[in-house]
Amino acid sequence: MLKTPSNTLTIFFFLLVTISTLGQNTTKNIHTEIQQHTEQIFDSLVKIRRDLHMYPEVGGEEKRTSTKIAAYLTELGLEVKTGIGGYGVVGILKGVKPGKKIAWRADIDAMPSKAPDVVDFPSKHEGVRHICGHDVHTAVALGIANTLVQQKEDLEGTIYFVFQPSEENIKGALAMMDDGLFDMIQPEEMYAMHVTPFPAGTIAAKPEEMFSxxxxxxxxxxxxxxxxxxxxxxxxxxxxxxxxxxxxxxxxxxxxxxPEIGIAGTxxxxxxxxxxxxxxxxxxxxxxxxxxxxxxxxxxxxxxxxxxxxxxxxxxxxxxxxxxxxxxxxxVFPTLDNNERLVNESLEQLSDIYGENRVLRLHGVVADGRSDDFAFFQPKVPSVYFFMGGSNYEKGIIAQTHSPNFAVDESCIKTGVNLFSSLIIERLNP
Ligand SMILES: [Zn+2]
Ligand SMILES: [Zn+2]
Missing domain, CATH: 3.30.70.60 (Ribosomal protein S6/Translation elongation factor EF1B)
Structure with missing residues (x-):
């Protein structure tokens, strides 16, 4: 959802820490493999994202989107459940040995918008657009599933991919739970991310609230x-x-x-x-x-x-x-409440692998009444909601969600697949 009640927010992340170097510590072999695999599938993920972008569907109507997701997960060999709380889809990836159970959630719906598209693969559904980045969220989640399938032989535990419909109207998370989501899966930890105006290449989080x-x-x-x-x-x-x-x-x-007094500043x-x-x-x-x-x-x-x-x-x-x-x-909106221990551990694990300049700890709370209905899952499962940077200021790409000229630097898909695949691996085998 990431509602924007005031338009004063446009480009507010402009001055945010820019990434000087994309430092990577690749001493851990499995994370090197993840990055190599992501590199191989990156173009196909961009293609998926653009396809979803061209055929956006609003909450409650995500039929084509969920069919595509289910087909992709089935092709990967996951156990797939469909029609959960509407067009919700769950993919289950079981490692060779039992172990911890972790869920990754992606929201899949688009939103009404009459503003013309700013990309050269514009929406073909009149009056509907992916201007909240859920096309990117879906592509990233499918990329994580693809990447982790490659690690299946070494995986101990189970990973659930939860593709949630109807986020914009704040109905999808509750609908999936009402439809027995947590009878179907029992995650011990749950994660999600949302594209934000931070620079592409970065992710960010803090304990408890992310939005006021x-x-x-x-x-x-x-x-x-x-x-x-x-x-x-x-x-x-x-x-x-x-x-x-x-x-x-x-x-x-x-x-x-x-960088000093903003939400990422100490x-x-x-x-x-x-x-x-x-x-x-x-x-x-x-x-x-x-x-x-x-x-x-x-x-x-x-x-x-x-x-x-x-x-x-x-x-x-x-x-x-x-x-x-x-x-x-x-x-008015559901309130995010990130689990403090999981935030601290996740940020530390990701900094160790990908470098501190890519993993931002937020110190402030976005001064806006926006939120995400991921909040409805949070009282049920210890969880973390991350921000993921999607902007590229030099190229004039500003990932300001809900703004008519919302766009992303698609390199953020790589960031999402790399960092969050690594995170899930680290969380399964700490
Ligand atoms: Zn939104
Ligand atoms: Zn959103």
């Missing part, structure tokens, strides 16, 4: 006399939760890509924040009284959990105390 937790707050009051004053008071109470000063560099979204200003959407308050009749609503973004759980008690206290101390009924935070 975007919540609606509803304050319910019994009908009082002074509705205007109540509305003004409630707005001010919600606004008082914001802890970023108006002068802060935080508000210039291009700073999110700054001195990131994009942490420990609560912000309030100043143009999005409302008052409605509800429950024989009124409901006053606003929208708040939290970068961490502590501030989120403190919000309602803090609002209640403000109301209790006010002239509106007697009219107050209740207050609640309502989910």
């Amino acid at each position: 937790d975007y919540k609606k707050v509803d304050l319910f009051f019994k009908k009082g006399n002074n509705k205007d004053a109540l509305y003004e008071f409630a707005k001010q109470a919600i606004l008082s939760l914001e802890n970023v000063s108006p002068e802060s560099k935080f508000w210039n979204m291009q700073n999110m890509g700054d 001195k990131s200003i994009y942490k420990n924040y609560t912000t309030v959407d100043k143009n999005n308050f409302s008052i409605k009749e509800a429950n024989n009284g009124v409901k006053i609503s606003g929208f708040i973004s939290f970068s961490d759980k502590k501030q989120r959990d403190a919000a309602i008690p803090s609002l209640k206290k403000k109301i209790a101390d006010s002239e509106f105390a007697e009219d107050f009924s209740t207050a609640e935070l309502v989910n």
Whole structure:
């Protein structure tokens, strides 16, 4: 999904660390083999990605896409299950010996867009485009399956490839689970990635949130006399939760890509924040009284959990105390929650193999209410959601998801297959 409620985000990763060298430590033989194999299949993966790009399908209609995926996995010799939660597909790769079970999830749907395509293999489905990069996600996942099949004789454990439909409408993950996904497979760890405006060649992650937790707050009051004053008071109470000063560099979204203060910087200003959407308050009749609503973004759980008690206290101390009924935070998007241990171990394992300059540890949280419905799997299985760079600034390719001119440097497919195949191998045989 990676929703973009404001277009201020465009190219915010511009200033992000560029890769000076693509350092690779290839002392571990199996990872050398992975890279050699990826090299061999790279052109075929680009072809698959372009085919998916030309025939994009929106959530709930991924018939052709899922047929292609199932055929590819069957050809590789995997056990394949189809029609899970709609057009969901699962491929099961069993190593020679039993062992750990790991799942890799890729989302496969496209989205409605009337904007013309910017590539020379444009969408043939009018009004539908892959501008969230799920064509790339699918190609990478198929490439990982292909690469790991080559290692089958040395594999101890099982790898599940979960191809999830309907991500954009936040329905697919839940639909797959409702359809018995976790009866069918029992992964001990689960991973996924999303293309982002980071430079191609890199991946990034952090523990817990990756995007700010975007919540609606509803304050319910019994009908009082002074509705205007109540509305003004409630707005001010919600606004008082914001802890970023108006002068802060935080508000210039291009700073999110700054190497020092951006989300990948150790001195990131994009942490420990609560912000309030100043143009999005409302008052409605509800429950024989009124409901006053606003929208708040939290970068961490502590501030989120403190919000309602803090609002209640403000109301209790006010002239509106007697009219107050209740207050609640309502989910708008699912919230990602990366497992801390798995993030730390994964980033370390990948840095050791591919070099620190390709594996970024994020210190800040993207200041935006975007997310991914991978979040629905996370309470079930310890998991990590990665960002994968797709931009090439020199070539003018900016992988800004949901933007009309979204494009990727297809070399990122190689990065995804290499790093995440290596990761799965490392996780199976630590
Ligand atoms: Zn999206
Ligand atoms: Zn997406």
